[in-house]
Amino acid sequence: xxxxxxxxxxxxxxxxxxxxxxxxxxxxxxxxxxxxxxxxxxxxxxxxxxxxxxxxxxxxxxxxxxxxxxxxxxxxxxxxxxxxxxxxxxxxxxxxxxxxxxxxxxxxxxxxxxxxxxxxxxxxxxxxxxxxxxxxxxxxxxxxxxxxxxxxxxxxxxxxxxxxxxxxxxxxxxxxxxxxxxxxxxxxxxxxxxxxxxxxxxxxxxxxxxxxxxxxxxxxxxxxxxxxxxxxxxxxxxxxxxxxxxxxxxxxxxxxxxxxxxxxxxxxxxxxxxxxxxxxxxxxxxxxxxxxxxxxxxxxxxxxxxxxxxxxxxxxxxxxxxxxxxxxxxxxxx
Amino acid sequence: xxxxxxxxxxxxxxxxxxxxxxxxxxxxxxxxxxxxxxxxxxxxxxxxxxxxxxxxxxxxxxxxxxxxxxxxxxxxxxxxxxxxxxxxxxxxxxxxxxxxxxxxxxxxxxxxxxxxxxxxxxxxxxxxxxxxxxxxxxxxxxxxxxxxxxxxxxxxxxxxxxxxxxxxxxxxxxxxxxxxxxxxxxxxxxxxxxxxxxxxxxxxxxxxxxxxxxxxxxxxxxxxxxxxxxxxxxxxxxxxxxxxxxxxxxxxxxxxxxxxxxxxxxxxxxxxxxxxxxxxxxxxxxxxxxxxxxxxxxxxxxxxxxxxxxxxxxxxxxxxxxxxxxxxxxxxxx
Numbered sequence: 001x002x003x004x005x006x007x008x009x010x011x012x013x014x015x016x017x018x019x020x021x022x023x024x025x026x027x028x029x030x031x032x033x034x035x036x037x038x039x040x041x042x043x044x045x046x047x048x049x050x051x052x053x054x055x056x057x058x059x060x061x062x063x064x065x066x067x068x069x070x071x072x073x074x075x076x077x078x079x080x081x082x083x084x085x086x087x088x089x090x091x092x093x094x095x096x097x098x099x100x101x102x103x104x105x106x107x108x109x110x111x112x113x114x115x116x117x118x119x120x121x122x123x124x125x126x127x128x129x130x131x132x133x134x135x136x137x138x139x140x141x142x143x144x145x146x147x148x149x150x151x152x153x154x155x156x157x158x159x160x161x162x163x164x165x166x167x168x169x170x171x172x173x174x175x176x177x178x179x180x181x182x183x184x185x186x187x188x189x190x191x192x193x194x195x196x197x198x199x200x201x202x203x204x205x206x207x208x209x210x211x212x213x214x215x216x217x218x219x220x221x222x223x224x225x226x227x228x229x230x231x232x233x234x235x236x237x238x239x240x241x242x243x244x245x246x247x248x249x250x251x252x253x254x255x256x257x258x259x260x261x262x263x264x265x266x267x268x269x270x271x272x273x274x275x276x277x278x279x280x281x282x283x284x285x286x287x288x289x290x291x292x293x294x295x296x297x298x299x300x301x302x303x304x305x306x307x308x309x310x311x312x313x314x315x316x317x318x319x320x321x322x323x324x325x326x327x328x329x330x331x332x333x334x
Numbered sequence: 335x336x337x338x339x340x341x342x343x344x345x346x347x348x349x350x351x352x353x354x355x356x357x358x359x360x361x362x363x364x365x366x367x368x369x370x371x372x373x374x375x376x377x378x379x380x381x382x383x384x385x386x387x388x389x390x391x392x393x394x395x396x397x398x399x400x401x402x403x404x405x406x407x408x409x410x411x412x413x414x415x416x417x418x419x420x421x422x423x424x425x426x427x428x429x430x431x432x433x434x435x436x437x438x439x440x441x442x443x444x445x446x447x448x449x450x451x452x453x454x455x456x457x458x459x460x461x462x463x464x465x466x467x468x469x470x471x472x473x474x475x476x477x478x479x480x481x482x483x484x485x486x487x488x489x490x491x492x493x494x495x496x497x498x499x500x501x502x503x504x505x506x507x508x509x510x511x512x513x514x515x516x517x518x519x520x521x522x523x524x525x526x527x528x529x530x531x532x533x534x535x536x537x538x539x540x541x542x543x544x545x546x547x548x549x550x551x552x553x554x555x556x557x558x559x560x561x562x563x564x565x566x567x568x569x570x571x572x573x574x575x576x577x578x579x580x581x582x583x584x585x586x587x588x589x590x591x592x593x594x595x596x597x598x599x600x601x602x603x604x605x606x607x608x609x610x611x612x613x614x615x616x617x618x619x620x621x622x623x624x625x626x627x628x629x630x631x632x633x634x635x636x637x638x639x640x641x642x643x644x645x646x647x648x649x650x651x652x653x654x655x656x657x658x659x660x661x662x663x664x665x666x667x668x
Contacts, residue, residue, distance in 0.1 A: 027505070033485045084448060088441035107422035107488045110444055112420060113482045114451070118474055121455055125470045136459045140452055147449045151367045154441045171361070 001058065001317045006051075009064055013050050016072045017041050021116075036104065036112045037119065040079045043095040046334075049185045049242050050075045052325060056189020058318045059310055067192035070135055071124050074185060077139070081146060081180075083113035089155060089237045093230045116267035131191045138191065142184040156240050160264045162248055169245050171211060175230050177216075178209020182302075182326070200309045207302030212329040214295035217241040218288055219277070224333060229322025236277050238263040242294060246287040255281055299330035335392065335651045339384075343398055347384050350406045351375050354457050355450075364476040370438065370446045373451065374413045377429040380668075383519045384409045390523020392646055392652045404458050404469055408519060408662050410454035411473070413612045415480060415514075417447035422488060423571045465525045472525065483510025490574050494598045497580055503579050504544060511550075512543020516636075516660070520623035522561060534643045541636030544664040548629035551575040552622055553667070555613070569612050570604055572597040574627060580621040588617055633664035 021038045025031040050071035058069035087106050093099060101109035112235070113236060116203040124136050152172040181206030190197035219232045221243065234241060244263075248256060258318065259281065262274040303326060310319045355372045361366040364374060376513045384405035391401035404481070419434040421440050435443035486506040492496065515651050517539030524531035554568045555577065568575055578597075582590060593615060596608040616622060637660055 024516050027486075029486050029489050030482050032489075033482060065397050081448075085443055088444055096421060105492055106440070108485060108492065110418055111481055111484050111488065112424055115478070115485075116413075117448070118477045118481070121470075125467065125474065133459065136455075140456045140459065143452045144449070147445055147452070148364050148367060151442060151449075152361075152654045154445065155363050155366075158442065159437055 001055075001315075001321060006321060010047060010051060011056055012065075013047055013054065013068065013075070014044070015069055016068055017050075017075050020069075020072050020076065021119055022184040033112070033115070034080050034251070035099070036108070036213070039100060039112075040094070040116075041076070042082060043097060045075070045095060046331075047075060048325065049078060049181060052182070052185035052322065053189040054191070055318055055322045055325070056186045056194045058189075059313050059315045059322065060190045060193035060195040061313070061315070062189075062193025062195070066129065067189060069194045070129070071128055073120050073123045073139065074180075074188065076116060076123065077143065078182065080113045080116035080120060081143075083109055085117065085150065087113075088150065091237065092235060093228070093233070094139065129192060130176060130194045135191050138184060138188055142180050145175045145179040146177075149173065149179075152176070153240055157238050160260070162240075162244070162260055164245055164248075166241055166242070166245055169240060169242050172240065173210055173213045173242075174206050177213040178206045179213050182206075182329075187224050198309050200305060204302045204305035204309065207298045208306070208326050208329055211295040211299035211302065214242050214291050214298070215330050215332060216218050217243055218292050218295070219333070221282065221288060232275050232279065234276050235263070236267045236270055238267075242291045243282060246290050247282055247285055250285045250287070251281060266289045299327065303327060335389075335649075335655060340655060342482040342519055343388055344381060344385060346399075347388065347402065347409070348378070349379055350402055352383075352408050354403075354406050355453055365615055367446070367449070367581070370434070370442070371449050373434060373446075374417060374428070374444060374450075377431060377600035379409070379412065379429060379508045381409060382659065382663075383412060383515060385525070386519035386656065387523040388657070389652055389656045390520045391527045392523075393647050393649045393656065394527035395649070396523075396527025396529070399465065401523060403461055404463070404515065404522050404526045404605040406515075407454050407457045407473065408522065410450060411477065411514065411607065412560065414447045414450035414454060415477075417443055417450065419484065421447075422484070423573070425563070425567060425571065427567070454535070463526060464528045469522060469525050473521055476514050479509045480511075483513075486510070487574055489622055491572050494594070496574075496578070496594055496597070498574055498582075500576070500579055503574060503576050503643070506574065507544055507547045507576075508540050511547040512540045515546050516540075516543040516663075532643050534639060538636045538643065541632045542640070542660050542663055545633035545636065548576050548625050548632070549664050549666060551577055552626050552629070555616065555622060566609050569597070569609050570601050572601075576625045577616060577621050578652065580624050581619055583619070584619045585615060629664045633661065634666040637661060 016040060018038060019039065022034045025034055045051060052070045053074055054064040054067055057241050058064050083100050084096055087101045091099050092102060100112065112157060126285060127135060129135065153176060155161070183202055186201045186205055187197040217239070220229060221232055223231060249260070259278060262270065262278060265274065276318060294312055305324065305325065306326060310322065313319070346471065352372060352375060355375065356368045359368055387405045387408055388398040388401055392398050416428060417434050420428055421435045422441055426436060433437050458473060461475050462468060463469065487510060489495070505587060517536055518538055520535045521531040551568060554563060555566055557565060580594070585593060596604065596612060599608065637657065640657065640660060644656065647653070
C-alpha cells in the first residue's frame, strides 16, 4: 500500500460512484432528473468515509477491490443525506456551490434525494459478498442512528431549546455524525473482507467521529478559503454545537439572554450585526480554542484505541495510512 | 376465500405494519420521533395495494401469510412517499388530518419520511422467500418509476408548463401512480408466491392505475365528506390532471390566459374567487364527467385483460375479490 495505490483507490471509487447512477433518458425532463441525481456526487467530496472503508477491508486481509461496491453505497448514503440535510437546515452552500434546493427548489431536491437513496439500495442489493446480508443490516442501523441524531438537533432548534449540556451534545453528534463517519466505515470494511468487526471499533469510532464533527464546527466559524460551506452558516442555522454549549456555560445572564434572542430568530431575519455579536462572545470566552482542544483530546484517545485494535491485524502499512487519515479529522482545513 | 378471511387478512396486515416500526426509546425526543414514524401508518389507509398483493399471491397458488412482509414493505413505501409528497406538494390534509409537515415542520417531516423509508428496507432485507432478491429488485424499479413521475409533475409546476397533452399526462401518471398502485402489487404477489409474473400485468396495471389516479383527481374536485384530503387542493397545488388537460383543450384563448394566471400563482396567494373561477370553467366544459368517463373506459379495458390473465390461474374466488377491488378503483368515493 503506497501513495500511488492510494490514489488509484480514490480514482476507482470516484468513478464507481458515478457508474452506479443513471444516465441518458430519451424523455428530456427525466434526463435532466438523472443529471440532478449525479450533481452532488460529481461535485467531488473527499471520499474520506469510502477510503476508510476500503483501507479497513485491506487491514482485515481483504482486497479493497472486493469492497468497492460497499464503499460506493456508503458514499451514496453521504450524498443523499446531504441533499436532505441541506433542505432541513436551510443551508446555502455545499462543496463550494449553491445547495441543490437553492438551484431547483425544495420539492424536487427532496425527490432527488429519495432517488439517490434508492440507487444506494440498488448497489447494496446487488452485492456479491458472503456477508451481504449483514452489510445491508449495518447500513440500516447506520441510517437509523444518523436520522435519530438529525431529529434531536432539529427538535432542539424547533423548540428553541438551549438547555443542553455536553452530554446532550455528545449523544446527538455521536448519532448524527460519528457512526457514519468512522464507526461504520471501519466495521463495513471488516464485513466486506468477510471478518467479524472488533467490538472496540464502536468506542474508538465515536471518539474520532466526535472529533471530526467538532473540527467541522470550528472550521465553520474560522475564516478559511478551502472550506466549501458558508462562513458562520451554523450560527444562521442555530446549530447546537459544542462551541455554543461552552459559550452558554460561560456567558453572563445578560449575554445569554441576548444570544438566545439572536439565535432563536429565523435564519432570514438574522442580520450581520447579530452574527457579529455572537462571534464577539465566542472570541471573548475563547470557546473556539476550547472546542478545538476538546476535539484533539477525543482524537488522541480514539487514535490510541485504533492502534491497539488494528495493530494485531498485521498490516502496518495500511494501518499507517488509516492513522494519518483519522488523525487529520481533528486537524483538517476543509 | 370468503369475506371473513378477507377481513382477517386486512387486520393482520394492519397489525404487521405497526409491528415493523420502532417503539419506546428511553430518550424522550427519540421516543417522540418513533411516534412520528408511526403517525401516517396509524392513520389507517385503505391498504388497497397491500391487499391486492396478498390476493395476487393467493391467486398464484401461494399463501397470503407468506407474502405478508412484502405487503408490509409496499404499505410502508406508500406511507413514506406520502410524507415526502405532502411536503413537496405543500398539501394541507392527509387521511382527514393535517399533513405531517403542517404539524412538525418540513425539516423533521422530511427526516421522518427518510426513517420510514429505511424501515421499509429493513423488512425487505429480512425476507425469507426464494425470490427475495427479485422482490427487492422490483421495489427498486417501482420506486424509481414513482420518483420519476413525481419529478415530471413537479417540473411542470415549477416551470409553469401547461403545454401538455393527454400523452404527457398519461406518461407522468403511469409512473407516478400506476406502477405502485396496480402493476407492482400484482407482480410482487406473484413473486412472493415464487412464480414469474405474466408480462401482461404491466399493460393491465397501467390501465387500472391510470383509472385510479383520474378517479382521485375527480374526487378532489367533488364535494364529498368521505374524502380525506382538502376539497380542490389539486387546484391550489396546480396539479397537472387530466381534468386540466381537457379544460385547456376546450377553453377559449381568453379563458386560457386567465386560467394560467390563476394556476401559476403561488398556493398561498390563490383566493377562493380564483379557485371558483377555475371550478366554473371546469363545470362549463363538463370536464369532470369527461375525465370520469375516460377513467371508466381505461378501467374496463384493464379489467378485461386482468380477467384473461388471472382466470387461467384457476382460483376463481380469489380472482373475483380482486376484480371487485380493481373495479372499485374507478368508482370509489374515498
